[in-house]
Amino acid sequence: MALGKSASAFFDTGGKKISRQVVLPFRKSLEISIKSIKVRFFRSMITVIGLILAVAFLGFVLAGAEVASGMLRSGDPELRNVLVKAGYDLPAEPPVDAAGRLMPESVGAGAKERWIVILSLLVCTVGIVNAQLMAVTERFREIGTMKCLGALDSFVLRLFLLEAGMQGFVGALIGAVFGAVAALLAGLVRFGLPALTWLPVGGLVMAVGAAIGVGFVLSLAGVVYPAVVAARMRPVEAMRVQE
């Protein structure tokens, strides 16, 4: 840290044995953010529930597509017919290559479904931004006080990102597992046992992983602006009298 000439003399006077720095160890910031979440558990829950629902929907769609793909890859024309009847958008006859062998098919989420998922994720992100902005306003005195005690902008930013990261990870995990389980149950009800016997486990894990990742990233994306607002808050805010 480059200090001005006059400033460095100034910093020497108080320094003595303590190193001349302002720090917040990572372990400590983790501790503080976990405490904040615990204390505001109800509020965090509401923020997280929105995320859980959106990610559960995403997980449901992705895992449902895996179930159908698995059945399709079984090569059993009977199962293929079942899928077509169930409304999956497949050509009437399975495609064959020049040599007459069956070509592997897969089903993705339909265009309509995809749009609904994207919309639900967007709404969820807006919800997170809203909830986090409110959390910042609620905590302006706490943030101002921390700054009066010597916290840097980066400490505040880190606390908010950590909180959102933890909320995002837990929420996305719950949502993705919930959605995948729901998709498997729905598959079982619609198609019977073949839905599970042909299930590509790797694909399912990938689907759940993707849903968790998307949820986690959205949660972080939603907190960036509120966290920057919080970090830029001036310490004078702590002096404000009104509750």
Place this chain on the structure above:
Amino acid sequence: MDTGHNIVRVSEVTRTFRMGTQVVQALKGVDLSIQSGEYLSIMGPSGSGKSTLFNMIGGLDKPSTGKVYIDEVDIAQLDAYELAWLRNRKIGYIFQTFNLIQVMTALENVTLPMIFAGMSNDESVEKGLELLGLVGLRERHAHKPNELSGGQQQRVAIARSLANTPAIILADEPTGNLDLTTGEEIIALLKHLSSERGVTVISATHDHKMLAVSDRVVWIRDGRIDKIESRDQLNISVGTISSKDA
């Protein structure tokens, strides 16, 4: 008492705020020197510029023109990192609304500035308990702020303000949210700390109980210093104030 150097020097400071299209001049040229170890009160009605001056001295606000020196360093020259350092090590803040961090226990509140200062956990806990002992709350260290009374919270805040043995304690209406007796206790505690530890105490207040313990009182009116009274002059004027109030 340490009659050493000027710990705070305010030189020809003005501060203007823009409120919509209007420009409001909160401070209209203030000069003030505060000696190290002094107990100084800033008095004035609301809207007088008292808070603005107070924030200036605490490094929370920068002047529009003029200079504020803390320990002979112009605070306008400091970057964000150096200002954070200043707030962490040089200045201890006490607020009207106590401003303890609600999610933390009394001890954690007191140790937080030490953690920022890079002190080890064990060291900071030891010093935190010692400071809580100093304000008579050692056995309540594990309590959250909402389990403490207003006076107790303010005492925790005083312990916190002393965390990194600052040169200056800035108290913004420290008795404003307390009843008469508790307020007196807090004032006595501040005075005790000031004389025992040689800390400079600067408080913005309109609590007249503060006057009796102040070495000097600065009266602000309409963005200027109206008068500065030292203690011996005060004894006379306190009488007139209280008679005016009654």
